[in-house]
Amino acid sequence: MRTDAWFAGLAVIVLAVLLATALVAATGASDGTESASEWTPDVPDIHDVDEPTEPSVATLDGDQFNSVQAALDAAQPGDTVVLEGTFEEHVTVETEGVTIAAAERDGAVIDGGGEGTIVTIEAPNVTLEGVWIRDTGHERRGEHAGVFVNGTGATVTDVRLTDVSFGVWINGVSDVTVEGSMIAGREDVFPFTDRGNGIHLWDADDAVLRDNYITTVRDGIYYSWAEGVLTENNTMWEMRYGVHYMYSNDNRLEGNVAANNDVGFALMVSENITLVDNVAANNDGTSAHGILLKDVERSEIRGNAVVANGNGFYIYNAQQNRLVDNLVLENRVGVHATAGSSGGVVAGNSFIENDEQAFATTTAQIAWNDSDRGNYWSDASAVDLDGDGTSEIRHRPAGTVEQLVHDRPQAAVFAESPAFDAVRLAESSFPVVESAGLIDHHPLTEPPHDNWRDYYANHDH
Template sequence: MPSGALSAVVRCLHSSAWLLACACLLLPVHQAGAAQIRIDAPGGPAAVAEAIARAAPGDEILVPPRIFHEHDLLIDKPLTLTGSPGATIDGDNEGAILTIRADGVTVRGLTLRNVGVSYTKEHAAILLHRARHFRIENNRLENVFFGVHVEKSHHGLIADNDISSQAREEAYAGNGIHMWHCSNIEVRGNTLSGLRDGIYLEFVDDSLIHGNRSHDNLRYGLHFMFSNRDTYQHNEFTRNGAGVAVMFSRDLRMIENRFTHNWGSASYGLLLKEIYDAEVTGNRFEQNTIGINIDSATRIRYIGNVFHRNGWAVKVLGATYSNTFTENDFLANAFDLAYAGHLNDNRFSGNYWSAYSGYDLDRDGIGDVPFRPVKLFAYVVNRTPEALVLLRSLFIDLLNFSEKVSPVFTPDNLVDPQPRMRPLHD
């Protein structure tokens, strides 16, 4: 025990020493090159490209409020690019606008618009390649192909940007924030709309995505592929093709997000596919065709979520093990749960189900009769989707009732043994 504590202290000291060293290294650079370069100043550069060429590492370039028609600008040294309100770089739909291949670059307050669409190249308003410690803040990216495209970069911040486009078909639309082989990125407070995916992560680890609004995108609001140990919280996903898709990833935390109006014949709030060890806590799923679509997920904890007026609150497609649902509210969904395959060791306990009609004689807040969340009709619809035309007919109600009294078709161990009498959230 003491040796463990000691090594922790050593590690701590070690890391702070490293930080200090970094600061010492960075500081002189900034002091030496703290020059500001004003575009359009007397004797100064007249274009952004010229300003970048003239700047020394560490300089700040001030972009005045007018429209520059420039594209394929390359930043290959640590610079800060600051736009005054109204400072705009128009790419005229010709390729990419800003490419960054250096560490310590900041881009803020700029409006970048009209990025060229390509079928072979991933043109972006801002492309970061092998860059560390970057900051992309308070920019407006309009009519983009890709918005911010980050490759093999680490320790960066993408905050408070407004990224939009008018994507119509997936084949020639790009993603708002596209990250590939990155780590330790913070994506905060951005608004993303009209794109293919709002935010896309592929091989991105240890990153935080919070407070973003992703709406009206063609495919997903947020999309994870092969990304581990990431957290997303307090985001809002509205009216996307589907809210969030999480695939082939592990150790993710999904906390207090809102998934609303992801409504369409193949739509859902949250898709989990090949996921291990994740936490889904305190989220709100409202009016989605499917709240959570679970296709092969293992060791997932669903705690304190609210499912309100969804078609299916939760749909489990199979190959799902050790999932636990506790303290969730299932309110007025057409189906609370659709389930294919065996129950395995998945567990439902202590949830509130608005369809529950049991009683609580000992008044401890827990219903005395177990609740069966899978209705027979849900089972039938799983096998014959067309049968859904009979939804809410008297015959189906009778069918569900008789199945409830004596279960024959639905797995009889699929119960919530401790259904709550009152919802936990409002």
């Protein structure tokens, strides 16, 4: 009797699955006339600025100087040097607490003439505000920067840096703030690896990088041995890596946009990173990752929009991470996990209209769900009999069929065949049919992200 009941229950489940396969996905998918690959962030033209017309003068307590350096040499701690016009020189700041400010934003230029670093900050608590800095040295192996910071507690705010190798280099000092600034490298230098980075942190702790626009450099923001850094609301486009992490722990990135790069966010050999509410879109170059996690451990990857990249996420030997509540939309591969990445939580994500939702190189079966919720899969056959928002039918985003098609692309012509559908049905419906790959035991019936359609049109961030 118990056996009959078991078979009856199984028949109901199989019937429900077959009916569900005939349903249109709950997302109301795009009709094919538009694509998220057309989405772009709102960014300024960093080179669109008028040349200052005022005579070149540096003012300190009413005294006027014809060079920035002369005014700085006369300054006392806490003084402010106000600049107007264009100065062709290189400047070193050695007095604590000095402020160098343009009379109005972009109303003063310090031009390096294509040689060396332009502004070097050696003293603590220096502020550089509103100045346009341009044309550093460009030797391939040089480390020439628009602003080179050797002083603790420096603030670089509302500064425009153009035709620079490195924009702002923070060199072994703490508590530096770079905010509201625009950085553009040399568009005529190729490959990208011959350029410098927009903001370069080396052994720099407790920095704040906020509201900056960065383009045409090698990497937008580069971290090496940097800890306690807050990076928020920056926009990076047309470069190699928007963000590049190496050996940098306990940092937070929030609300940043990396678009139209080779890779959006490349996080490597680091731990305890919080990556929350960022956008990685249309990063489709040679590597083509929206977010790369390589040898990253114990990190929170939450609430990000990963849209129209080659790989939305590429996860390599990453352990004990939480990948939760992310929108993974219209990538060629939503998530590619390999090299033993395991031990974390993958839940609450929306996988929508990716060419291949997920792929894992594994000999084991890996569960992508939390204890009470999984993820939304736009191609899943979901059956919610009790109305709790999760399907009674488990989902195999990367099972036998997906492994076969990935390994043998010529098999893709059979991907929607009745035979392959039967394999998927068996893997999803019969617990006795187990194979290596990914499984979601509690797939969601509706996408948690109701804003996914926004990426089919330009919109503000």
